[in-house]
Structures are given as structure tokens and as C-alpha cells.
Amino acid sequence: MSSNIRIVLIKTWHAGNIGATARAMKNMGLSELYLVDPVDFPSEEATSRAGQATDILQSAVVVPTLGAAIKDCALVIGTSARDRSIALPALTAEQCAEKAVLEQSKTPVALVFGRERMGLHNDEIQQCHFQVNIDANKEYPVLNLGQAVQILCYEIFKASQSQNTPKSIEEPYPLHEDLVRFQEHLEQTAYDIEFINRKHPGQTLDHLQALFRRARPTRKELSILRGFLNAAQKNHGKSD
Missing domain, CATH: 3.40.1280.10 (SPOUT methyltransferase, trefoil knot domain)
Incomplete structure (x- = not known):
């Protein structure tokens, strides 16, 4: 089962x-x-x-x-x-x-x-x-x-x-809702540091979000990425 x-x-x-x-x-x-x-x-x-x-x-x-x-x-x-x-x-x-x-x-x-x-x-x-x-x-x-x-x-x-299928993974991955929060943070940071123009965003964010879904960072790696985004926002005076 x-x-x-x-x-x-x-x-x-x-x-x-x-x-x-x-x-x-x-x-x-x-x-x-x-x-x-x-x-x-x-x-x-x-x-x-x-x-x-x-x-x-x-x-x-x-x-x-x-x-x-x-x-x-x-x-x-x-x-x-x-x-x-x-x-x-x-x-x-x-x-x-x-x-x-x-x-x-x-x-x-x-x-x-x-x-x-x-x-x-x-x-x-x-x-x-x-x-x-x-x-x-x-x-x-x-x-x-x-x-x-x-x-x-x-x-x-x-x-x-099957006896050949491994029974579990070593490093847990983030839940969908955690990844959504990261993507929202990524989007806000991209606007805050003026990496993306709000009036003409294009598909840059779509490609970035697809990149991180393909990469599938672990929970620990996602936490590191969130810390990186916080530092970028703080450096530009936009951190919460």
C-alpha cells in the first residue's frame, strides 16, 4: 500500500x-x-x-x-x-x-x-x-x-x-506551500532591488521559479536561499 x-x-x-x-x-x-x-x-x-x-x-x-x-x-x-x-x-x-x-x-x-x-x-x-x-x-x-x-x-x-526501490530519501524537500512562500519572497526581492521592472516584468520570474522547481532545493537549502533574499533586501533598505 x-x-x-x-x-x-x-x-x-x-x-x-x-x-x-x-x-x-x-x-x-x-x-x-x-x-x-x-x-x-x-x-x-x-x-x-x-x-x-x-x-x-x-x-x-x-x-x-x-x-x-x-x-x-x-x-x-x-x-x-x-x-x-x-x-x-x-x-x-x-x-x-x-x-x-x-x-x-x-x-x-x-x-x-x-x-x-x-x-x-x-x-x-x-x-x-x-x-x-x-x-x-x-x-x-x-x-x-x-x-x-x-x-x-x-x-x-x-x-x-519491488525490492529494488529505495525505502526513503535522506534529505526532506520543502512542502508546496513553503516553496510558494519562497517564490513570493523571490518576486518581492526582485522588485525591491530593481532587478525586475514592475511595469514590464516579462517572463523573468516565470523562468526563475521554474528553475528552482527543477533544482528542488532541500528544506535546509531553501532556508539558506530565504536568508540570501533577506540580506539582499536589507542591503537595499527593503527588509521587513
Whole structure:
């Protein structure tokens, strides 16, 4: 069982996909389902599609935003078949599962699935640390939501049973909410020291924030970075 790995569905349109997700999760030993602003839930169709996994639907956590669903997670992996202008490190389904099983021993891990038709928005994928791509036939590589969830849950089940998967990480990573506070501090510092023009910010901050997500500083390293930002602000007379 991988009890600290949650499945997050964003703005799911078809209630049947929520039920299918619950069933796939229970098949593979997962139990934490988070629903971000679902269109139709609770739903009889979701209950019908869930089979014997209605307990997962009953305990599902419904939240208004992705940030609320992942605030206490230190690893967030988004599913996407599209290339992005600011790319994330890409994982295969197997690598995704191995990393999730490894890190869930320390803090919660989230696997994020987007809308049925358009997937994750750019601002949502940029809240993730990695992007997972599921290999498929190049002539028709698009999986429906239930299929994608089932494949990743299966890979997680395999990784959790494997004797080759390390049991824990040595250095804990910061939670999503801690990283958000760092990014807000970084933004404020960039304006305070006039590194970025408020009237014409461009994409500099987006690239800086993506850089630190890719780098994945540990909690200790993030604390050092916050101290660096405080010193920069103090030197310019803008420290709190």
C-alpha cells in the first residue's frame, strides 16, 4: 500500500471518470483522492462506475484550487502529453512511480491529472516539479482520463512491491506551500532591488521559479536561499 500518494483530478467534467479513478486507485492500493472544482460531484454516475470503491469517493477531498490540494506535498507530478514553453523535467510512467514511492515515506506526494479535453493549464503545470509522459502509439497517443490514472496507479503498485526501490530519501524537500512562500519572497526581492521592472516584468520570474522547481532545493537549502533574499533586501533598505 502507498498510503501517502494522492491522486488529484482538476475540473473533471464527466462524473464517470471520477468513479473510474476511484476504482483504479482501489485496485492498486491507493486511497487518497482530491477533486479540484469538479463539475458534477457527488454523482450517481460516479458511484456506479466506482464499483466496490465507493469508500474512496466518500472520503474524497473537494477543494477549490490546485494549490489547496497540494499545499502539504513535497513532490508534485503533473500528467501532460504537450510540450510547454517553460519545460519541466520529464519522467516515464515507471520513473514517476519509483520517485513517488520513494518520497512518500517522508511527505505526501501528488499526481495531478488535468481536464478531459485540455489537460493542465500552464499555470498548473508550473506548480509541479516534474511532468510524466505515458508512452503510446504515436499515431494516436491520447489516453482518456481513466486509462491514464489506471496506468500510473499500476506502476505505483509495482514500484511499491519491488525490492529494488529505495525505502526513503535522506534529505526532506520543502512542502508546496513553503516553496510558494519562497517564490513570493523571490518576486518581492526582485522588485525591491530593481532587478525586475514592475511595469514590464516579462517572463523573468516565470523562468526563475521554474528553475528552482527543477533544482528542488532541500528544506535546509531553501532556508539558506530565504536568508540570501533577506540580506539582499536589507542591503537595499527593503527588509521587513
